[in-house]
Amino acid sequence: MLTKLLIANRGEIAVRVIRTARELGYRTVAVYSEADANALHVQEADEAVLIGPAQVSASYLNVAAVLEAARKTGADAIHPGYGFLSENADFATACQNAGLTFVGPPAQAIELMGSKRRSKIAMQKAGVPVVPGFEGDRANDEELVAAAGTIGYPLMIKASAGGGGRGMRLVHEASQLKAEIQRARSEARNAFGDDELILERAVIEPRHVEIQVFADKHGNAIYLGERDCSIQRRHQKVVEEAPSPFVTPELRKAMGEAAVKAALACQYEGAGTVEFLVDKDRNFYFLEMNTRLQVEHPVTELVTGQDLVAWQLNVAEGRPLPLSQEEVRLDGHAIEVRLYAEDPANGFLPQTGLLHCFEPAPVPGVRYDTGVRSGDIVTSHYDPMLAKVVAWGPTRDDARRRLLRALEDTLIAGVITNRHFLSRIIAHEAFGAGEATTAFLEQAFADDPSLHPAVASSSDIALAATVFALGNGVAGGWSNSLTTALPLSLQLGDERLQVQVRRAGDEVTIEQTGDTRTLIVKMLDHRSLCYVDNDVRLTCQYQQVDNHLYLQSSGRALHLMDVTHQPPGDKAGAGSGRLQAAMDGNIVDVLVSPGDSVAKGDTLVVLEAMKMEHPVKADRDGQVARINVATGDQVRRQQLLVELSAEDGDTGPAQQKEAHA
Template sequence: MLSKLLIANRGEIAVRVIRTAKSLGYRTVAVYSEADANSLHVDMADEAVCIGPAQVSASYLNAEAILDAAQKTGADCIHPGYGFLSENAAFAEACQAAGLVFVGPPAGAIELMGSKRRSKIAMQEAGVPVVPGYEGNNASDEELTSAAADVGYPLMIKASAGGGGRGMRLVQNESELADNIKRARSEAKQAFGDDELILEKAVIEPRHVEIQVFADRHGNAVYLGERDCSVQRRHQKVVEEAPSPFVTPELRAAMGEAAVKAALACQYEGAGTVEFLVDKDRNFYFLEMNTRLQVEHPVTELITGQDLVAWQLAVAEGQPLPLAQDQIQLQGHAIEVRLYAEDPAMEFTPQTGTLHQFSPAAGDGIRFDTGVRSGDDVTPHYDPMLAKVIAWGSNRDEARRRLVRALDDTAIFGVTTNRYFLSRIISNDVFGKGEATTAFLQQHFRDDPSVNPMKPGIRELAIAGCILDHGISGQAAWGNALSTTTPIKLSTGEQTVEVKLNRTGNRWTASTEDQTHSLEVISAEPDQLCMIDNGIRQRCQYHRAGDYLYLQSSGMAWTVQDVTHQPPEGAGGAGSGRVQATMDGAVIDVLVEPGATVKQGDTLVILEAMKMEHPVKAERDGIVGQLLVKSGDQVHRNQLLVEITATETAEPENA
């Protein structure tokens, strides 16, 4: 009997595993980096051990420190979660050598499926359909260039050891190949320590559909339906749902049988996911097998009524699978979105800072899987996902409605998130019809309001004025009919607006040079304003941190700063020539030198943060003046990287 489980991970997946383990009677052990000392998963576990500094290479990827923590605490089994060491065959073997049960598949299966090249060959031999491409032993630049001509364009470059969109590039023609091979190798090496690449023929506008499989050591294997993960950005999943609106019962059975065949071919045990591309004619092709629990496993749990972590622990103990294939039933519909600390208006760059308030919404059919809480810091060291928001409904539309409401009603103050972007996706008509492919975001969200800066209008300025003027705290008496007028200045990020506030009793009027808006305040609490706006009684959530005021209403969010008593800020911002870091991170490449002529949109510097590369581009034409960073530097958000001066006007000849 296993009794004490160490979770070799952090964040929401560690919290999620701890909850199930405790419910089954296990004692739990958390591991944490110095940056995570005050995190939720540490507080939830029965015991916790610090395994190193913030850098993942020295903590969550430090197998020796994790095994030492297991020995110190007397743990007899280790759950790896996902990411980090979850698909590391050497770690699985090290657990076994240390007398610990690894809650996952055998090392041989991890090693085989961890290589896109070898796994693709194995699937071909097992009779599972695969995407045509090149997966030869020789993966040199010269060989890939030669093979690309045979594969044909467009094609995908993929990191053989990769996943999550890292080391992956779409190449439309031969002229793009060399640079994309270089970038794919660089990203693959940083993310996985392995720069081996393969090529695949690009399947245009496919569906990305995956099958959840489970196998035990008694020769049993089943599939638990499919998940549609077609809505993606940069090859990373944004929305996942089960069942797929595109998959027929016949296709589900065919894909499920192929997935089980894939699992049996590598002597699999435990939870795994076989991913497929499905074209418009419902032909499907093997992509890869993830030998771990997937981020999106909750949607499968909600439509099957099963706890997949409990299944994992049962298999790890040597028990047979809880259900046979004909006992697995699918009910209702579930949709999951990944709530990230990122700014959609800045090309989705990760955001860091303090979560002043994080209050997940609650309600029927709503599930939040999160590892953060109010007061936590979002650091640049790890993935910026704050939570997985999942909604279940008796049908797809009910699940969509519940999910949109859950997103709109969740209060998040302190960091910019993709919440409004996610809400817009779920509300979109094309998504609603079940027609979203992997090209959905590129086709329908290039100019969506959710990917553009949210500038507060006169209504939001009026609300901000109500809150800021005299510091509304819920104790104010509104009976005084005396009229007062107060001028304030509010910074909206790109500009400063002068607002004249007039208050008579509980009625406020905000005026700028060309606009006026009035509100009637009903009540004010420390985090919520109740008002009548245009005859409609409604609420606005807010949080004040110093001079900054965070507002949230109807699913949208704004940030304003009270600069009434501050001197004007210096030059800077878009188009000023002052190119600043968009996030905390490391400089991995500098592509310009002082004196170089650049055009608007040219990439100047490449940053690496949270395992992804992020280009920093010129916002104007000009000449590079100061270059303030070099490759290898660590930078902070808004740090000045490059200064661009205006292009000098050339003297006319023979002047």
């Protein structure tokens, strides 16, 4: 019998594992870095141990520190969550050598399936369909180029040790191949410490469907249905659902049995996911096996009624699986989205800062898996996911409707998120019809409004002006009227908006250039404004922090500032030549030298943040005047990286410009 579980992870997955373990009577231990001292997973655990500074290499990836934390606290088992050490065979072996139960598969299964090259060969031997390609052992660039000529184009370059889309490149023609091999190697080396690559024929516009498998120590293995993860951006999953709207009962059985073959072929134990590509004719091909609990496991839990973490702990204690294959039932439909602190209008750049407010909307059938709460700081050290929002319903449309409401009504203030982008996906006709493939975002969302900076409607401006004009009076009570017009100057992005506000009783009149709107205010508190506009009673949410207003209306979020008493400031325009870091991060490459001539769009510096590489590009033609960073430097958001001079020697406006990354 195991009694004390250490969770070698952080964030929402650590919180999620802790809560199930607590329900089953386990004592729990959290580990944390200096940056996570006040994190939610630390608060939720019975005990917690500091294991190092913020950098993951010195804390969450520090095997010795994690094992020492287990020794200090008397933990007898370790759950790795996902990411970090979860698919590290050496860590699983180290746990075993330390007398600890590793809540996961045997080290040899992790090692085999951790190599895309070796796992693909093993699957071929086991009779599991695979995508044609090239899996040469430690193939050099010349061997890859030669193999590509045989495979044909388009093809995929993949990091053998990869995951999450890192080290993966789609190549359409031979002229792109060498450059993309170098980029893939660099990203794979930085992400996984291993730059081995394989090649695969690209399956165009496929479905990405994965099978949840479970195996115990007694030779039993079953599958618990599928998850459709086709909606992806840069090969990273955005939306997941179970069951797949594309999968028939016959295909589910065929894929499930193939996934069980894959598990048995590597003597698997515990939770695993076998991922497949499925073409338009419903032919399926092995992609990879993830030897851990997946981020998207909640959708499987909701449609099967099973707690997969509880299953993991049962298997770790040597018990047989609680269900046979015949006893597995799928009930209803579940959809999950990943809510990130990122800016879709700026290339999905990760966002950092103080999370002033995070209030998930209470919607029946909706589950929130999160590791943050109001007052937390989103840093650049870790993945920027704030929460997984998961909705269940008796039908797919019921789940969609609940999820859409949850996204629209969840109040978030302080950092830009992808919330509106997600709601647009869930509401899209193609998604509703179950027709979304891996090409969905590229084809249907290339110019979606959620990918552009927010534009305030006259209604939005009226609401913001009302809150600014009346909100400061909430604590002390409203005055009965504003006898004269109150002028306000509001800032939205680079735009300044001039408005006049008048009030008579509950009636507020807002005058903008060419527009006059009258609202009847029914209620105004510190979180919401209830009002009547054009005979319709409505409510919007907001969070006001000093002169900053985070306004949510009709599912959209706007950040406005009251700059009435600030002088107008000139911003550096496009092409300033002063390139700043768009986020906190690490410089992984400097591609230019002082005096080099560059063209607009050339990559000058590569910045790594939140597990991804971001190119910093020249915003105009010119020469490199100064380089203020070197490879390996840690930089802060808005730090000046490179300065360009035009042919006349001008280095641009005095004010700095944030880089396009």
